[in-house]
Amino acid sequence: MKVESFHMPSIVSDLDLYYCGVEVVERFFTCGPHIRDRYLIHYIIGGSGFFDCHGRRYRVGGGEIFAIFPGELTYYETDPDDPWTFCWFAFGGRRSKEMLQRAGISHDVPVRRVHGGDAIRGYVELLNETLHAYPSRDLPAARIHGALYDIFAVLELSYLASRPAMPAKADAADYVGKALQFIETHYQSPISIKNIADYVGLERTYFTKQFTKATGESPQQYLIKYRIDQAQRLLSTTAMTVGQVGKSVGIPELAYFSRLFKKVVGVAPKQHGLRLQAERRGAGR
CATH class of the missing domain: 2.60.120.280 (Regulatory protein AraC)
Structure with missing residues (x-):
């Protein structure tokens, strides 16, 4: 069975x-x-x-x-x-x-x-x-x-x-988990990698190494992909303009946002939005 x-x-x-x-x-x-x-x-x-x-x-x-x-x-x-x-x-x-x-x-x-x-x-x-x-x-x-x-x-x-009982001590997973929570909570703001490292209490270079080792991506790559993921969600579920979406995910400069979006998704945000509209029209037939 x-x-x-x-x-x-x-x-x-x-x-x-x-x-x-x-x-x-x-x-x-x-x-x-x-x-x-x-x-x-x-x-x-x-x-x-x-x-x-x-x-x-x-x-x-x-x-x-x-x-x-x-x-x-x-x-x-x-x-x-x-x-x-x-x-x-x-x-x-x-x-x-x-x-x-x-x-x-x-x-x-x-x-x-x-x-x-x-x-x-x-x-x-x-x-x-x-x-x-x-x-x-x-x-x-x-x-x-x-x-x-x-x-x-x-x-x-x-x-x-x-696991055997150990003295209380934060390991790499704890730091990375805190960093991911910080990104998910503050991605709409103009945060930097230093902001994230300071929040988890690590020196920036060491934090970047530990984060990359745990996730397979640098903090900067992860932050960009997370923001673009949220941008795709907004483009597919709201009537916001491309500029409004960029500002909502912490990338207020339209040209920079469009460039990052195309690099991650493969098409410009406007084209992506038009494609989603066409798919919705097709699904409604």
Whole structure:
């Protein structure tokens, strides 16, 4: 028995769902070798099997996850004498690396036991039901994003509970998390990277290094992409002019805003707006 749903986000956000599912696999189930272009996490509800990655073989059973990173060659199979029941979800987005880091999941540690992991199945089933219940253009994004964050909350809390008690000390993930919150709260203002570094309490060069290592993007790149993401949202949901949108996302200079928008999206904001209008007219026919 297999239930699977697919989703193609229209705008890149902090955490995006691409597909998810639940399956009771057959005795001789195998998958791969494959290379994925999305992050993919399987949670084992019951049964046991094997996950091959980076030349290593992991035995994975009930209550554990295994994670696949984009570009990795992986293979997995169930134990025919104890077949898996598992659920999975594929995701991406700007905060993917940070969320995985907070959950203690990495290339070196792709398999982890999850305390309270049965809740993950409920969230995946909720995602499945949501994707089946709504036409693609009317999907409740807040429910999808909320379920993904709930899953990562389970993973993160389990990881924190498994770590030995340590003296209170902020690590890189704490600094990066604070920086992301600052950007999301203040992107409409003329903030600088020094403003962000000062807020988290780090020297600018060191902060930039830690942020880039955790997210794969420099703070400046992340801030620009976040602002342009919000600009796309405004262009698609409001009647604001291009100049008004630029000011609303913290880039008041029209020419500079248009140049950045085209660099990130591939077309100028005016062309993007016209394309969205044409798509809406087509959808209304």
